[in-house]
Amino acid sequence: MTEEETIPIEFDEAMFGRNVSTSLLREDIMRCMEMREIGSRQILVYMGYLYKYLKETNRAEYVSFVDPNKIPAAQDGSTSSQHIANQLKASNGDSICLIPYNTGGVRTYLCMRGNPKRPTFKQLTGNLKQQGCVECGYCVMRYMKEIVECEDLQLERKFAGCVKNQYYTQTQYDDVRIEWSEFVYSYLK
Template sequence: MSQQYFIVDPRSRKNVLQSIGNSWKNIKHYLYKNYIKDHNDNPEAEELLNPPLSYPSVKKDEWKVFVAHRLSKAWQDQSKKNKEVRAKNKYNHRLSRKGHAGLTVEIMQETGKEETILKGRCCGKRLENLKLEDSNQMSKRLLIKLYLYERIKNGPIQDHGICFVTASATMTDERKTKSKHIDESSKLLAKRLCNRNKNDIIIVPYNPGKHWVLAVLDMKTTTCYYLDSLRPIDVNPELKQIVDSAMVLYAVTTGSDMRVKVNWVNSKCPTQPGCTECGYYILNFMKEIVHEGLQILINNNVGGGKTEYADADFDDVREEWSSYASHFIYR
């Protein structure tokens, strides 16, 4: 006897339902491709009368309904339309396989801007140390930062003196030891601080491993605000070492007499309900900080007092990112 229902942890509900949905979509595509597609012009074919022997759980009346739906003109028209839309995709859903460097070249071709301008102005005035990244999430964050930068410089958003650090500067690498990773990341961050062009609010996205967090460094007060949608008690220790060491290196390099001891603040922020939402949460955090400036962190008001973001809160991020990214995806 098969189990009729399952009890799912609320924190994993969204992920489980997405997985079920993908599996359901895949099996329908497989059945159509292997048992129905060759008979599109002959709906009365004998092979379509009974469900495949390989799937004894599929009942005959269910199979009949499924075949009729897939052979209907409405479904065929929709399928054709989807294929036409898919054919317009320039990069085959692998925008970031080329990495940040490849994307920079692409943006140069699309916008006509020189590489020095892109490196010096996009993504926080200087997008340095570009590395190849094999992750769609990396390109999303790169384009969101490009978009936010354009909104600051060419749009209605007030420029609060914000600049960004590319996530690849602090990206973990399993081939490196922990101490080497911290040392190299600290040097890259210190170099970025030296080239910040009098911008005092530094946004540093960081991924310690399968989870995104955010550090926002206020150079005027040497305070670093830490935002983690899992709301841990303590700041991530590796990120803390990277920022602390970078501040010391920055002071030595520039000869500054500023206080280098960083005051860390574990900021209050909305908490993600599951285990896959951290990326959207970090994007939303960045967007709110770009719009409101440092005051939103000082007032402990990231998320506007919400304990958890709703899907509707991400609609603007999704729409704005997809609209901006479409300039680089479609011809």
């Protein structure tokens, strides 16, 4: 693949409720293959893999996705919070919503629901941690994989038993990198 070539990837419209596509650059692929820091484009592609898995297992209606590339950056978080709130409002209220975004809260969504005091969702905690400085994106992908593969919808039970300061292994990161690579490869055929 040359520096100028791209791999166009189009996602199922049902995944985000609208047409979403991206193009991977050679650099995007090299970052993942060399276990370098990755960004939202690579995470978006992995979300496509997870959605495909959910469709194949007839569980796609249980999970909603928010496109990480469409969460605008704002210094105070207000624009980002509004976008996330809009995505949550459009999602299936009974589904697990994967939002690969580092945010401190979603009060805007709660206010839109008319209930600013009592959360109508749970943020999962207790997942394994990253040990170094480049694993953040891989850690997010691995955590999403564990959520999607869990057939018990009471996810807080699954993650409640995680030991503090327990880390993902390189093998666990490699699992998601392989799945990511196979999904990308399917677009080359």
